[in-house]
Amino acid sequence: MRPFDYHRADTIADAAGRGSAGATIIAGGTNLLDLMKLQVITPERLVDINGLPLDEIGETAEGGLRIGALVTNSDLAADPRVRRRYPVLARALLSGASPQLRNMATTGGNLCQRTRCYYFQDTDRPCNKREPGSGCSAIDGFNRIHAILGASDECIATHPSDMAVAMRVLKADVEVEGGEDGNRTIPIDQFFRLPGDTPHIENELRSGEVITAVTLPPPPAGEQRYRKVRDRASYAFALVSIAAVVDVRNDEIREATLCFGGLAHLPWRDERAEAVLVGESPSEELFGKAADTLLADARGFGHNEFKIPLTRRTLKAVLMDICGMGDD
């Protein structure tokens, strides 16, 4: 690890001021310190925000929950309100990482975690995300875990989070403070960026901005599911994961929201695929049509082509289950 100065922030403004002056914020540290050991990230200054009062979960006036940015993944998953009202979020959290890591990882940090692309983590290999303009080693390399949707010629990395997939299906808002624009709220649909030709910019956070909370709207109508497919039963990143909220009444799908992990540079949502389902009677054929729409532009890069049929099958299984048609 390269040497760095360390400072414990005592206010959000302190953290934001140092952040805008180039310091890197550390919270749980599980991803940042890992990348610092590999010298993928080499900050000269760290500002530790763990002392800030951002670790509360509170009810909102609208009937949702406001989750402080420093609430750990463990505490969030164990919260009775989350377990009862947002099971898709509890399941997503519990399917991520290990109990030890979930005790450290925070809500804000989880949104900001970096890809596990092997080449991003290997400083001997070109990577446009790590070193803009150097090239992408994954496109013609070993790309089994890489994106099949929304990738660019510059980057085919995926976002690794489970939590963020559930946050997006629940239509959460990300609250930030400390930037030049003052306090603002970023809908999670607009928080993450596709790689395009700037894969090193992964989200809409601006200089000096500190995530202070993530707010969930009231629980959506219908059933919630989170299903994660991975190489081993636990403690592994998703090859594909699906967060689903579907409201079926009188054999008609009233509403459907779907979000996918492991497929793209961000938790992937496609409203066209959701629209295929709405107003229809649940059937295997219908679910196939939704998968066709979702995957119309899907593209593999050699090792990851299996994700296309895997996503199709997983989506069908999730929708069969959530519509009470059994889980094939």
Add this chain to the structure above:
Amino acid sequence: METRISVNGEEKTLDADTRTSLLDALRHHFKLSGTKKGCDHGQCGACTVLVNGRRINSCLTLVCMHDGDEIRTVEGLGRPGDLSLLQEAFVEHDGYQCGYCTPGQICSATAMLEELKAGWPSVVTEDLTSCPELTNREISERMSGNLCRCAAYPNIVDAIRQVAE
């Protein structure tokens, strides 16, 4: 960077390079070599210790981030002649072969049983709103952050089950 922490009940002061992980502080500065360095990247769990009662990977945190915290390592759970229940159960059930992962396994299991008492669910808990039961599947899932390259898993599960019951 000066840091004051409590390690196994003893107040300690450390003035270390900011880069020092909690793991390296325990092993090299406090000479508590029970906590093991496996991967040093949060992937194996050998470095698991308890911080304010919660299990974490000590390799992925800086010691300077723990000013005022209470740390417990395997040395703080029991000593020769005065083993903790889990330590005894690991001996009885042969919950290891080479033993390198064992301190991490035992620290992890110690906290895991507390999490279970607190009613924390896991991803294999069928009903998230219920109080989870300690099936073998639950133990395996809850211990999945601790790898054992000797694959002593069945005996580790047996040891933990004995203490839980």
